[in-house]
Amino acid sequence: MTVLPDDGFSLAAEFPDATRTQWQRLVAGVLSRAGTVAEGPAAEDALATALQDGLATRPLYTADDEAPAAGHPGFPPFVRGSTVAGTALTGWDVRQHHGRPDPRRTNEAVLADLENGVTSLWMTVGTAGLPVAALPAALDGVYLDLAPLVLDAGAEFETAAACLLGLHDEREVPREASHGNLGADPLGTLARTGGDTDPAGPLAAAAALAARCLRERPGIRALTVDALPYHDAGASAAQELGCSLATGVAYLRALTAAGLSTDAACAQLEFRYAATADQFLTIAKLRAARRLWSRVAEVSGAAPAARAQRQHAVTSSVMMTRRDPWVNMLRTTIACLGAGVGGADAVTVLPFDEALGLPDAFARRIARNTSSILLEESHLARVVDPAGGSWYVERLTDELAHAAWAWFQELERAGGQAAALRSGLVAERLADTWRRRSADLATRREPITGVSEFPHLGEQPVHRDAAPAAPTGGLPRVRRDEAYEALRARSDAHLAATGARPRVFLAALGPAAAHTGRATFAANLFQAGGVEPVHEPATVDADTVAAAFVRSGATVACLCSSDKLYAEQAEAVATALRAAGAERVLLAGKPAGEQREAYLRAGVDAFVFAGGDAVAVLTSVLDRMGVA
Known part of the structure; x- marks a missing residue:
């Protein structure tokens, strides 16, 4: 047209x-x-470009790329938003997370957040955060009718819920002014902690809590369908969605069995998803989640208006790095943008230092201001479903929804989410997905800025107070940087023990035009493993290279130049380096055939090149250097 x-x-x-x-x-x-x-x-x-779940991003999308009608905002299947106006009237709910055990310092942080743009609070309480008994002190001065509170108490949800509801009564918060979520999530707790515990008891307790909310505080939800345990264990987007659907269905069954209507049961649920720095995948995931839940609610007998999904998006902890943590600010900004454009009702931006421990005031300020800038300065929320109509986004939403539905059906055939967790099905599938992704991280097909790409060995470490230990025993918690972090930790230990980092000598052969490209590549590669590259101005013959290598104090060398100069000098230089004491000689490049065999005969041990397994190379280099 x-x-x-x-x-x-x-x-x-x-x-x-x-x-x-x-x-x-x-x-x-x-x-x-x-x-x-x-x-x-x-x-x-x-x-x-291949994505997870068998999906792919095409280079071109046109009107010929068909996708089902997305409908209208506020109407089934709610792809374009849960409400007619989306977040255009008030913006999304800026929800800050708090998990510090000290009630006094938590109170200071909470009040600072609420005075500076945060509109609701998400608090981890119990053994993994603030003690339940300290909740009133931590909320001193907080107007609960203006600042909704979302709890995350794990197995202690009944005690925490009783404390919060009692606080509403004590402060005489009007019934119609009470909002928030008590955070009951028995299956999420099972995913985090594992074990063979039958969730029937906790599910019944959660259902009783939901019934109480309906009677006493109808604006407060009782249950959270938290997909973060699956994302944190390495799940793909479709696996995260499928697990949330199976969990939501289990909660619907428990609530309706306890006497709630389907509409009332749906109103008691809030869904929590991860937002990543892949902005389009995040947008499509949130849109697909609403479509999928709308279908589940429809076949469960819910009225059209009750099929809308309440969403809380949290910037991914898996993508956060411990090295060069300042880059996390950029990652969370893109993730927040994706969550907002995707239509999340509430968005939590994790502070950039989340991976290092408890965030400080500066990190919390940057986190809340990320949402403020996107809302107030970029006006991101003033358009309902800004990605709607994009051929790419609509197609990706549809493909992701189908992939997630297939996984959800498999979970249901396995007996539901609880049975799939206890049998190990979920853990096995997520581990397989993470193994494949780890291979992409190791080969740097999925780069990590500041870690596997453009690392900075001279950066000053950022120290934070230790966070309470997270629940263990169930699904693992993974991070994209974990393989490189282990390498950097070895380098740090070597630095502390010897006063110097492990070194590699870059034998830059010929003029700058010949060696700069590969020397830059090699330097970047070795620094990703904490190995300091050293080199002298371009060398012209094997004896000069050998002398420079001895002066460097390194025990490993890497040849860097053009294919043409390699053919002329590499064999002689490799032989000279071996004679000078090099324990390992590498070559930056990917020669083939007879040329490769000739280099190996001359003393080259291995080749480093784009697409190669960087983690394996760096591990072997540190091993050869004797770095424990």
């Missing part, structure tokens, strides 16, 4: 419409110059 300006004049009127075939032909021409022969749809396939 051609949309003309009001005056009917189109700047493209003199140009014929381009076809997809023409575009594919142009792509094929570019690929052929890069050595790839592909024509027609194959040319398009060559530019596709």
